[in-house]
Amino acid sequence: MIQVLIADDQDLVRTGFRLILAAEPDLDVIGEAADGAEAVRLAAQLRPDVVLMDIRMPVLDGIAATRELLMAPTTTRVVILTTFDLDEYVFAALAAGASGFLLKDVKAATLADAIRTVHAGEALLAPSVTKRLIERFNAQQPAGSMAPSKVKTLTEREREVLVMIAGGLSNDAIATALVVSPATVKTHISRIFAKLDIRDRAQAVIAAYNAGLVKPAIQA
DSSP: OOEEEESSOHHHHHHHHHHHHOOOEEEEEEEEEESSHHHHHHHHHHSSEEEEEEEEEEESSSHHHHHHHHHHHHOOEEEESSSOOOTTTHHHHHHHTOOEETTOOHHHHHHHHHHHHHHTTTSSSSSSHHHHHHHHHHHSSTTTOOOOOOGSOOOOHHHHHHHHTTTOHHHHHHHHHTTTOHHHHHHHHHHOOOOOOHOSHHHHHHHHHHTTOOOOOOOO
């Protein structure tokens, strides 16, 4: 059973998400928070697997709450909820440690699947939108201007895998491209996460862009 905490200052939004998730046999809403500070407190108390975190909330916004929640060692993953697909705060939320984000008008089935995906740590949510956001952010600065020194510790193969992760490839797709087993890919990814001190694929994508391993697409 995947335990979920919903954090949103709108009662109707929380109720809607709770009803959607209640229909799923493997998802359980264990708490609700009306602001970021309450979300941090309840997350520490209830230790949910996934937190659905709104960005704009009183007392403490979703970004600050995400940063505070993930500052201490935890297995909890955060999914940011946003009204606009290019919300200017989403990149900051991902950089703070969120595993991805969803639009508030997400379909019920997509919401449930997204929670399962993030819980499994397998992929970014809304990858095309996330990619556009990161590209827009990075287009404003020279490639590699924020390159973390830790990327230099990666082997050539690990860098190759990191680039493929940034391209949105799944483990199976990476295994096919490299002609190796999925187990080998998982080993490479585990080593990449350890060397870069990151927790999931969302942060891996950011690291790849910031290090200049992946260049932002040129916008028309």
